[in-house]
Amino acid sequence: MTTLGSPIQGVTLYSFTRAFHGREYDLEGLIRKVAAEGYGPGLEIIGFSSFRGFPEIDDAFAGWFRDLVAEVGLVTTSLAINADIGIHRDRLLNQDELIEYMRRQIEAAAKLGFPIARVQISIEPDSMERLAPIAEQHGVTLALEVHADQYASHPRILALRDRYEQVGSPYLGFTADWGATTVGFAPSLIEAYRRRGASEELLAEVVDLWNEFYEAGPPADQADHGQRFGRFIALGAQNGRPDLGVDFGINGTGLFGPARVDDWLEIMPWIRHVHGKFFGIDERGEEPSVPVRDLIRLLVEQGYTGAISTEYEGWHWNYWQSPFEIVAGEQAVQRSAAEAAGSRMITDPAEARAQLAAHLAQPVHS
């Protein structure tokens, strides 16, 4: 029997994009706020969002950053890095260029004290295999994000999993993003469309279409995904709101994934990090479209001891509520759910640091 897991609580600064971009908080102010409000101890940061000049990180800056994180009692978990293969206008990066592009960011993660680097789906199995020795050299685990419109049992993810198994490196794994396994179109986004003048009839049709796709399960492949996207676009056009159609499609397929919670079992041993993706907290104090309680129960019962970065995505459209209160609300649900599952979330920095190190040192086994 698996020992119950006790995930580490934390947050990604991405949740506070609107406050940072709006110059309400600078990086230091935001990190201090996260610590003071108890959103940690886990701290995730997107390199290209928060660090000027990224991936170039000089020694003085790295020292300042590490000292600040230590002073406020946070624990760096994941540095989100990007595979910008379309950075040149006239061509995509070739494999050698891509490996070099990622190497610099993996080095930045190590320099800044992040034990994990989140990478994205555009990195294919061959590239992950080539990156493994670079990850090992720098002691940084590469956790490829499984994000809607993909999901754990999607063919592209299973191909990666199978390659991981062949390569056998403990430095290759996944970041599980809860947006792959949602149970509804977020009510706060419906409210945002209402504020943009969408009719109640149209909004009901959007919800019905999403529910139809939920019943059908996640899209079998990219062609199926494309067809669903097209049906959301058509809904806008048929209802006199072509301006909203693409938005329905992007969000309806790319944010609210319709896979079931137990789909994560397909890759569970390789889950090195989790994005606690969510979109809002309702008047009952619950997340209406992400099954946070079921997801926490699954992770606890599967013995997960890594970090969960609370990732608030509702800031795209929700300009009328504070992201800070919403993040606090989702973390309260996580803690309550972990206790209901017979465990707890780790909130003590020293305990979190030791547990994360042990989690990442574990050999992966199926």
Added chain:
Amino acid sequence: MIPDRIIEQGTLTTDGGRAAVEVRIPWYRALPASCISEVALAVDGVQAPAESLTWTMNGETHRIAELASRPDDWWFPLDSAVVSGEVPVEGGGEHRVDVELKLYIPYIIIGDGEVLRIEEHDTKTMAATSAKEAVA
């Protein structure tokens, strides 16, 4: 993503023949200049000719077409860039400013080698400052 943030309120300047305005990135992370695909600027409904537009960022000014070859020139999320173009601005009163940005998102590949391009637009109304006053 955050198009309402593109135009910085109160930053319209003019020297009579050219107008300039500060703009913010409508995305959550830095993008390189090479991903700035198209830019349009209009004041009071009058479009600045595309060939007259310049982009100032990180202390350097370039024509829009030159940005494509600058993958190492980063537009950081906290930084304002300046868009300038030939468009006359009558003195006094409020002016309607329109900025359109088309940006490539270099890590999102849609379909066969095609990079996602987003199109964002912002409109704000503001007074114009004479460029000489702005310098003083």
